Amino acid sequence: MTHLKRKPLFALIATGLLFSGKLMAQESVEIDAGATAWMLTSTALVLLMIPGLAMFYGGLVRTKNVLGTMMHSFAAMGIMSILWVAVGYSMSFGSNVLGGWFGWNSDYVFLRGIDTNILEGGVPEYVFSMFQGKFAMITPALIAGAFAERVNFKAYVIFIIAWGLLVYNPLCHWVWAEDGFLFNMGADGAIDFAGGTVVHISAGISGLVAAIYIGARRGFPKQNVRPNNLVMTLMGAGLLWVGWFGFNAGSSIESGLSTAQALTATQVAAAAGAVTWMLIEMWHAGKATALGFASGILAGLVAVTPAAGVVQPLGAIALGIIASILCYMGIMLKNKLGYDDSLDAFGVHGLGGIVGAIFLTFFIRHSWMEDAAAAAGGSWTIWNQLGVQVAAVAIAIVYAAVVTILILFILNKCIKFRSPDEEEMMGLDQVYHGERGYGMLNAS
Numbered sequence: 001m002t003h004l005k006r007k008p009l010f011a012l013i014a015t016g017l018l019f020s021g022k023l024m025a026q027e028s029v030e031i032d033a034g035a036t037a038w039m040l041t042s043t044a045l046v047l048l049m050i051p052g053l054a055m056f057y058g059g060l061v062r063t064k065n066v067l068g069t070m071m072h073s074f075a076a077m078g079i080m081s082i083l084w085v086a087v088g089y090s091m092s093f094g095s096n097v098l099g100g101w102f103g104w105n106s107d108y109v110f111l112r113g114i115d116t117n118i119l120e121g122g123v124p125e126y127v128f129s130m131f132q133g134k135f136a137m138i139t140p141a142l143i144a145g146a147f148a149e150r151v152n153f154k155a156y157v158i159f160i161i162a163w164g165l166l167v168y169n170p171l172c173h174w175v176w177a178e179d180g181f182l183f184n185m186g187a188d189g190a191i192d193f194a195g196g197t198v199v200h201i202s203a204g205i206s207g208l209v210a211a212i213y214i215g216a217r218r219g220f221p222k223q224n225v226r227p228n229n230l231v232m233t234l235m236g237a238g239l240l241w242v243g244w245f246g247f248n249a250g251s252s253i254e255s256g257l258s259t260a261q262a263l264t265a266t267q268v269a270a271a272a273g274a275v276t277w278m279l280i281e282m283w284h285a286g287k288a289t290a291l292g293f294a295s296g297i298l299a300g301l302v303a304v305t306p307a308a309g310v311v312q313p314l315g316a317i318a319l320g321i322i323a324s325i326l327c328y329m330g331i332m333l334k335n336k337l338g339y340d341d342s343l344d345a346f347g348v349h350g351l352g353g354i355v356g357a358i359f360l361t362f363f364i365r366h367s368w369m370e371d372a373a374a375a376a377g378g379s380w381t382i383w384n385q386l387g388v389q390v391a392a393v394a395i396a397i398v399y400a401a402v403v404t405i406l407i408l409f410i411l412n413k414c415i416k417f418r419s420p421d422e423e424e425m426m427g428l429d430q431v432y433h434g435e436r437g438y439g440m441l442n443a444s
Contacts, residue, residue, distance in 0.1 A: 039131055040127060051074075052243055054236070066429065080140060093173070100181055145343035167403050191389065203350070233294060319355065
């Protein structure tokens with residue numbers, strides 16, 4: 001979601017969402033067909049990212065775990081959708097309750113009070129709520145990459161429900177709601193255009209905590225775990241790249257200049273991340289791998305997510321390059337430290353999100369800075385904004401880590417989160433789903 005303060009459209013949207021749930025009566029605001037069509041397209045594009053993520057993750061695990069790993073993404077697509085409609089939208093965009101820990105608006109429960117609402121920009125509130133709901137679906141699915149191949153499916157289902165309620169919804173409210181405290185931090189609030197903090201940092205940190213908490217896969221790191229289908233992983237990365245245009249450019253909640261700016265930044269950051277990772281591998285390992293290229297795509301996309309609406313193309317390219325270098329180094333460090341972040345959820349999403357949220361400060365376009373300084377009465381500076389960005393990142397890291405540990409601790413007391421050794425040896429597909437991903441092929 002875009003940073004709302006300097007854009008009157010977004011300010012009106014957020015303010016209206018805080019009060020009665022009826023931003024503007026239908027008879028006084030007409031639907032903008034162009035903006036609505038783009039937001040419907042963006043919503044579909046973000047949904048496409050979840051099957052893309054399933055393919056990306058599914059291709060990286062062993063044959064015996066491919067369906068179980070993909071089901072982590074598809075289960076989130078179903079479960080989190082219902083949870084979002086029931087209470088998630090209200091908790092994220094309602095008025096402050098419990099000191100601002102999360103929001104609440106009874107009109108948003110099961111979306112019962114927004115049936116005829118049209119936002120000031122001419123977009124039906126149903127579309128806005130569904131667009132936002134896709135973010136709530138994909139975020140817990142990202143976490144699953146950190147503990148792939150070794151978790152109880154029933155426990156995973158309970159985990160993502162608890163995590164959505166206690167981690168995602170509060171963070172979403174803090175960063176994107178008009179009365180969220182991170183939205184109002186400093187002279188101009190924390191910048192998170194499309195989810196660097198809310199989505200990627202929270203998912204990456206929670207994944208890291210979970211991976212360390214439950215321990216490594218059997219035989220890790222001595223046993224060589226080979227991907228079962230890198231072709232599928234590469235296709236998944238391509239789908240994620242396409243879907244990310246909805247993720248970032250759709251976060252403008254309009255069809256105009258800011259949409260074009262975000263779309264362009266998204267394209268060039270992904271390209272810069274991919275090319276940089278390819279060059280690093282050719283220099284460091286002598287070969288450019290398909291997996292490395294796909295990882296670079298994601299590193300660039302993640303880094304530009306919080307920055308897409310505030311940086312020019314050169315800044316987006318810089319973010320892609322920086323993120324690719326630091327994510328590559330992070331994965332090398334993981335191998336030395338020995339923790340088992342199976343599919344590098346933290347190494348790409350966590351680190352990439354941190355890089356984007358902090359380093360965007362140095363690449364903000366001049367017109368944006370001028371508007372920010374004017375809105376803040378001259379008190380806005382890059383260095384003040386850097387402090388706000390660092391503080392927001394630190395708060396998200398600590399909150400996601402602590403609450404995730406509490407969820408895992410309590411869950412482990414009720415139902416073991418980790419699969420027993422014998423089930424892990426047999427594979428997630430057979431144990432939890434009674435199926436095989438590749439017909440009669442032997443599980444490896």
